[in-house]
Amino acid sequence: MHITISEVGPRDGLQSEKTFIPTARKVQIIDAIFASGIRSVEATSFVSPSAVPQMSDAAEVLRQIQRPERSVVSVLAPNVRGAHGAIRAGADELVAFVSASETHNRKNLNRSVAESLANIEEVAELATQEGVKLRAAIATAFGCPFEGNITVDSVVRVARAFVRTGVRHLTLADTTGMATPSIVRAVCESVRNAVPDVRISLHFHNTRGLGLLNVAAGIELQIQEYESSIAGVGGCPFAPGATGNVCTEDLVHYLHEEGHSTGIDLDSLVQAAWLMEEVLGRALPGQVMRAGKRLRRYDARQSPDAKAR
Template sequence: MTNTAKPLPEGSDVTVCEVGPRDGFQNEKTFIPTRRKIEIVNAMFAAGLRHIQVTSFVSPRAVPQLSDAAEVIAGIDRPDDATLSVLIPNLKGAEHAAEAGVDAVHTVVSASETHNRKNVNRSIEQSLKDFEAVADLMHRNGITLEGGMATAFGCPFEGVVPPEQVGRIARRYRELGAKRVSLGDTTGMATPKTVKAAIQAIRSEAPEVEICLHFHNTRGVGLACVMTGLAEGVSYFDASVGGLGGCPFAAGATGNICTEDLAYLLEESGYRTGLDLGALIEVARMTQDTVGRDLPGQVLKAGPRLRRFDPELTATAAG
């Protein structure tokens, strides 16, 4: 397998897709009021985010926190250049998404056969076959199809997921007309080495498909994996406000990489995100107050690199 990718040059635009309103809020035990969800999403837009995964059209029995999906979408002040996406598990969810007027839908199949059977009780091939009707509906309604892959970098049941498997699924998504393929680090098993191998496999099998990387920080290497993605030419990354989230159906999963931390890393590395870091920190504080506990984001705690302090208010060492 030959890698023809070039590192993303400094000065390039990088897209940060905010997934906290879906991937983060779905885990909360106490229902977040619809009005508060809308306020947080609107604040995200005000901070410069233009790609937001706002909710999911799933069974309210499975994920009661997102039972207000249509109401949230209807209440958002959507900028003209914004893309609202939602996760959908099946054709019924896709129909609801189309009715709600979203810009994109995100489907998910596991790259691991065992995980897919545990997650949706069917084979990978059956899941992809089911998405044919979803893809047809989306294309007829002018809605972008995004193909998600869970356990793309490793499976808690099978262990190693061959990169060739990731490449094959990406090719199937391309055949369905997906604009981009998102590689999900469901239980935080990604490493720079596995990320590079998965990207190269997709470039071999479906070179025209845009790649999105969705990392969790379960083992503390989420941002290191981002740097690998940049080195492989990837310019689209998911992140969650304050580091909120993690899959509720995957043992050992913790939060996603943090939006503010990612924005800080990208800007300080010379990339353009169009994001206001100070405003993102305020969104994280708003979210932290909403969920009622400290969030793991580091920039939320420390602030920007050049944050200044008054020396007159700082104790002077004795001696």
């Protein structure tokens, strides 16, 4: 099966960083990700600089990055003002989101779910007028740190509301890493039955170490699109305990070992992960970047022998 990977690290991974990362370094990271063969990158977000200072250079990032042929540069644009800015800056795709959890939505967007959906109707109208793609995401689709389990009906209700605005590409997001394979199967099957004409992408966090298991559950359901973050960086800044996203290079390594194709060069991707670690100046959660591919060989002569007892 061919699996499409959308890289979200430059936005979801960097948004919570306290120290401002120079624009040139953000551009360098995005260019390195594209160089690996990934063709869909969520590059930044057009939100209030006071809310997310790290994204205050969004327009400049879009101006400077190199865009390979057939690439899609997505940006988070949660409201009409952000959408206008993103379109002026040349975004290929807008990403709007609503939480399935009322409490999380108010924490994240300071609005009710109903208010957010009304706002996205305006974003959808603008996207249609300007000929820009719109992808919608449902946050906390697999659980909420404030409300606990989220009913499948709540997720389906938001999915149907998105479809009424014209959305045909929907991401189900495990915002705080609460998904398990059984929950993934239940939610995805229900959403697909409710809105069968919508493309579904899955976005998992590895908070409790289940990220790749949840991907495997999605693949069992023949879902072919996944979002991940280079070197495993990221985590929702408005959700307690939310650690990094599923790591892109770990995901690609797993997919290749299972016989799936991605069109991504893993060695180049690992170099992009090392670049992200260099830019952030600390060790990041990625594992393949350190251990190497499964069949990485070592010179036995350089390995110490066990001492005789």
